[in-house]
Amino acid sequence: MSKFFNPSLSGLAPYVPGEQPQERKYIKLNTNENPYPPSPQVLETIAREAERLRLYPDPSGTCLHRAIGAHYALEEDQVLAANGSDEILAFSFLAFSTVESGIICTDITYGFYAVWAELFERPVKRIPLKEDFTIDVNGFCGEEATIFLANPNAQTGIALSLFDIEQILQSHRDRIVVVDEAYVDFGAESAAALIDRYDNLLVIQTYSKSRSLAGGRLGFALGQRELIDDLNRIKFSFNPYNVNRLTMAAGIAAMEDDHYFQSCCERVIATRERTAASLSSLGCSVLPSHANFMMVKNPSLDGETYYRALRERGILVRWFNEPRIAAYVRITIGSNDEMAALIAATEDIMKGAR
Numbered sequence: 001m002s003k004f005f006n007p008s009l010s011g012l013a014p015y016v017p018g019e020q021p022q023e024r025k026y027i028k029l030n031t032n033e034n035p036y037p038p039s040p041q042v043l044e045t046i047a048r049e050a051e052r053l054r055l056y057p058d059p060s061g062t063c064l065h066r067a068i069g070a071h072y073a074l075e076e077d078q079v080l081a082a083n084g085s086d087e088i089l090a091f092s093f094l095a096f097s098t099v100e101s102g103i104i105c106t107d108i109t110y111g112f113y114a115v116w117a118e119l120f121e122r123p124v125k126r127i128p129l130k131e132d133f134t135i136d137v138n139g140f141c142g143e144e145a146t147i148f149l150a151n152p153n154a155q156t157g158i159a160l161s162l163f164d165i166e167q168i169l170q171s172h173r174d175r176i177v178v179v180d181e182a183y184v185d186f187g188a189e190s191a192a193a194l195i196d197r198y199d200n201l202l203v204i205q206t207y208s209k210s211r212s213l214a215g216g217r218l219g220f221a222l223g224q225r226e227l228i229d230d231l232n233r234i235k236f237s238f239n240p241y242n243v244n245r246l247t248m249a250a251g252i253a254a255m256e257d258d259h260y261f262q263s264c265c266e267r268v269i270a271t272r273e274r275t276a277a278s279l280s281s282l283g284c285s286v287l288p289s290h291a292n293f294m295m296v297k298n299p300s301l302d303g304e305t306y307y308r309a310l311r312e313r314g315i316l317v318r319w320f321n322e323p324r325i326a327a328y329v330r331i332t333i334g335s336n337d338e339m340a341a342l343i344a345a346t347e348d349i350m351k352g353a354r
């Protein structure tokens, strides 16, 4: 840290992304990327759009917002795209929380919420998940701060029903409830259907997981016009050209190729169910996931040892040094071949551990 660094941020503990190794080739099951490439239509569109790179992208994102809106039966002014859902989440912190009231999230969830809270100086209140890692809906009752919920939840993969989300929305009519649906397309229910009825609901989604565009950096918010307007106020005060031209074109093409999208999601879900059954039959406990990853506890090894042993065998998964989930590793759902390699490696490791 230089002597010039803002002293009020000296305690900042930045978000630590999963590794993106550049040298050795691993089977990468650590950052919840999609094992399948983007739709062929996306690739064609990007090639065409590249000729226009000398021009700025449309700062209002009209065509992209229209394409996304059409998918959720919303108007284009009920959508705002950004440079990854991380950016739109950061905008939501600025737009909808204050230094006084802060934010609320669960104790185990997407780690970035606490980092933004620190960066923007928002106090954080954490509601503990229940023993079985499900969300304690009543735990939010009576709380008066902006709520950030990941659904399915990050690091558990467990989904909350729309009924439960509606309970939270109804008991916090004067507060924004942000539902971060990064993994919703892998079998959970989107709260987008509730937008017309709740002016306090902001739904956030990403192209990074279910639409195979993590490298394109594209996420979006869905909500009533006034909320999208507020987010636009932040966006145009920060970076009006936050979505680059290639990504904007890719985002439209990916939304339009619904058949490809659906078939990739179905494949990931089928692989997830098969892998969970195989790991269970080896004695592992697997949390019930509606995401493209699952939390796995090995019966013979602690989480860190299992993570390291897989790594030695060329398979990268994620291990979190957090007491409640340290016994688990988080495994992204890859292709069928990648998961077969994971299961073979697990069997091999367990033989050695006995």
Ligand SMILES: *Cc1c(COP(=O)(O)O)cnc(C)c1O
Residues within 6 Å of the ligand: 083, 084, 085, 086, 087, 110, 150, 154, 180, 182, 205, 206, 207, 208, 214, 217, 218, 219
């Ligand atoms: C991956 C993820 C994000 C970030 O998505 P990007 O669009 O790649 O920035 C946000 N929230 C959750 C819960 C995630 O898992």
